[in-house]
Amino acid sequence: MKEKNPWHTPVTIIITVIGVIAIVALVTVAVLQNRPLTQKYKYGIVLDAGSSHTALYIYQWPAEKDNNTGRVEQTHSCKVKGPGISSYASEPWKAGESLKDCIEDAKRRVPEKRHDETPLYLGATAGMRLLSIEDSSASNKVFQAVEQSLQKSPFSFQGARLLSGQEEGAFGWVTVNYLDDRLKQGLETTGALDLGGASTQISFVSNNYDGSESPKNSVTFRLYGNDYNLYTNSFLCYGKDQALRLTLAQQTQSGPRSILDPCFHPGYNETVTYSDLYDSPCVSDRKPQGAPVTFTHLGQGNSSQCQDVVKSIFNFTHCRYTQCSFNGVFQPLLQGPFGAFSAYYFVMNFLNLTDTSIPLEVVRKRLSIYCETPWDQIKQRHPDVKLKYLAEYCFSGTYILTLLTKGYNFTSESYPNIKFIKKIKGSDAGWTLGYMLNLTNMIPAEAPDSPLLPHSGYVSIVTVITVLLFVLLIFSLRPFWPRCSKQPQII
Numbered sequence: 213m214k215e216k217n218p219w220h221t222p223v224t225i226i227i228t229v230i231g232v233i234a235i236v237a238l239v240t241v242a243v244l245q246n247r248p249l250t251q252k253y254k255y256g257i258v259l260d261a262g263s264s265h266t267a268l269y270i271y272q273w274p275a276e277k278d279n280n281t282g283r284v285e286q287t288h289s290c291k292v293k294g295p296g297i298s299s300y301a302s303e304p305w306k307a308g309e310s311l312k313d314c315i316e317d318a319k320r321r322v323p324e325k326r327h328d329e330t331p332l333y334l335g336a337t338a339g340m341r342l343l344s345i346e347d348s349s350a351s352n353k354v355f356q357a358v359e360q361s362l363q364k365s366p367f368s369f370q371g372a373r374l375l376s377g378q379e380e381g382a383f384g385w386v387t388v389n390y391l392d393d394r395l396k397q398g399l400e401t402t403g404a405l406d407l408g409g410a411s412t413q414i415s416f417v418s419n420n421y422d423g424s425e426s427p428k429n430s431v432t433f434r435l436y437g438n439d440y441n442l443y444t445n446s447f448l449c450y451g452k453d454q455a456l457r458l459t460l461a462q463q464t465q466s467g468p469r470s471i472l473d474p475c476f477h478p479g480y481n482e483t484v485t486y487s488d489l490y491d492s493p494c495v496s497d498r499k500p501q502g503a504p505v506t507f508t509h510l511g512q513g514n515s516s517q518c519q520d521v522v523k524s525i526f527n528f529t530h531c532r533y534t535q536c537s538f539n540g541v542f543q544p545l546l547q548g549p550f551g552a553f554s555a556y557y558f559v560m561n562f563l564n565l566t567d568t569s570i571p572l573e574v575v576r577k578r579l580s581i582y583c584e585t586p587w588d589q590i591k592q593r594h595p596d597v598k599l600k601y602l603a604e605y606c607f608s609g610t611y612i613l614t615l616l617t618k619g620y621n622f623t624s625e626s627y628p629n630i631k632f633i634k635k636i637k638g639s640d641a642g643w644t645l646g647y648m649l650n651l652t653n654m655i656p657a658e659a660p661d662s663p664l665l666p667h668s669g670y671v672s673i674v675t676v677i678t679v680l681l682f683v684l685l686i687f688s689l690r691p692f693w694p695r696c697s698k699q700p701q702i703i
């Protein structure tokens with residue numbers, strides 16, 4: 213006599229087998245769907261052809277997230293050897309040649325199979341702006357030379373062009389706020405202060421600026437569903453190299469054989485050629501008549517006199533708007549935090565003055581002690597720093613403080629709102645990233661629709677619900693279950 217197992221009916225066996233197969237299939241799909249994928253990246257390259265040098269930046273972002281944001285990051289930068297491309301006006305082909313090493317470097321950094329789809333841009337700033345004012349044909353030839361050289365690269369070259377000061381300021385602002393994740397989240401934005409060699413930019417959003425007063429300073433953006441009305445201004449000739457020319461021009465108006473410069477260390481002594489100093493549209497019309505060929509540039513190291521000389525290159529006398537910064541340029545009330553980068557950072561970092569919680573008066577005092585230090589001592593303390601940079605830090609520090617306080621109207625109270633920065637989350641602060649994001653349409657005007665759940669959450673929920681349904685099905689089939697009788701069946 214054999215006791216029949218109540219589960220051994222064909223219906224329950226079939227249901228159980230199908231159920232087990234379904235659960236195994238679901239779990240397999242869920243696991244496979246959520247396995248870590250080997251990330252594929254896309255790349256973009258921007259060359260920043262500045263007045264003092266050219267730099268190449270490589271950016272990357274996950275291939276499947278072209279239209280998403282907060283994900284583009286700088287993976288590498290390469291400093292082009294030699295001066296900025298505008299310095300090759302008399303031998304333009306050399307401007308093209310100068311870029312080759314960094315392009316070779318980029319070829320090694322970007323995977324070969326991505327080369328032909330990687331956009332390559334060159335944007336030129338204030339150095340080329342000045343050259344185009346001075347000699348537009350020479351500037352065209354320099355652009356032709358760099359274009360010829362970049363067309364030979366395996367990348368998808370998208371052209372070389374001159375950025376307007378307004379674009380330089382606005383794209384710097386986009387970069388800073390993109391990297392800080394402020395745009396996507398619609399947070400209060402950070403203003404951008406950029407100090408180059410030949411121009412300087414200030415860009416910020418102010419509640420009391422809607423673009424109606426001085427519309428030429430207004431740039432509007434719609435980013436991730438938010439409207440921004442940005443104030444921006446670029447001051448050509450107020451980058452730190454051209455500002456130094458302006459102060460030297462101020463001190464050599466009578467064509468002297470020597471000057472005692474308060475912005476250079478005591479004991480500093482260099483011979484300067486008048487024609488070199490005045491070889492820039494920022495000062496060329498002021499070249500003194502009948503001056504000797506050279507003058508001796510002597511350092512005096514006097515901070516308060518240096519402040520006076522630096523102040524004298526700003527014009528505060530006329531303003532046809534409700535308020536101005538300097539040279540009759542409109543500026544609304546300063547608002548919010550500011551990121552100060554490029555030469556702001558190089559100089560303040562060298563001077564150990566990037567901490568803006570140090571009171572402005574203390575900063576001034578420390579700078580004046582530095583300026584009064586004899587040139588021999590300075591050279592001894594910093595044997596590794598390029599002499600040209602080293603000689604100019606006293607001037608540059610004084611210029612930065614004067615530009616910020618007298619020029620832009622930062623006060624002791626608002627000075628701590630400035631943060632001197634070089635990089636944000638590994639990417640350099642500057643106009644290049646914002647420029648690329650704009651040209652590749654990587655910042656959408658409207659906020660992208662995001663799915664309710666991440667993919668892994670979706671798969672897990674579907675799995676759990678299916679298992680539940682299966683269990684319910686088994687229970688709903690109860691009437692078909694064989695009954696367990698207490699009496700053993702006799703077969």
Ligand SMILES: Nc1ccn([C@@H]2O[C@H](COP(=O)(O)OP(=O)(O)OP(=O)(O)O)[C@@H](O)[C@H]2O)c(=O)n1
Pocket residue numbers: 261262263264265296337338339407408409410411412451452453554555558559601
């Ligand atoms: N370690 C460094 C590197 C650069 N500089 C100075 O910083 C200034 C400008 O830097 P940059 O942002 O590279 O300006 P450019 O792009 O060359 O100038 P522009 O934007 O005006 O065209 C130059 O005066 C350069 O001499 C410096 O003082 N210390």
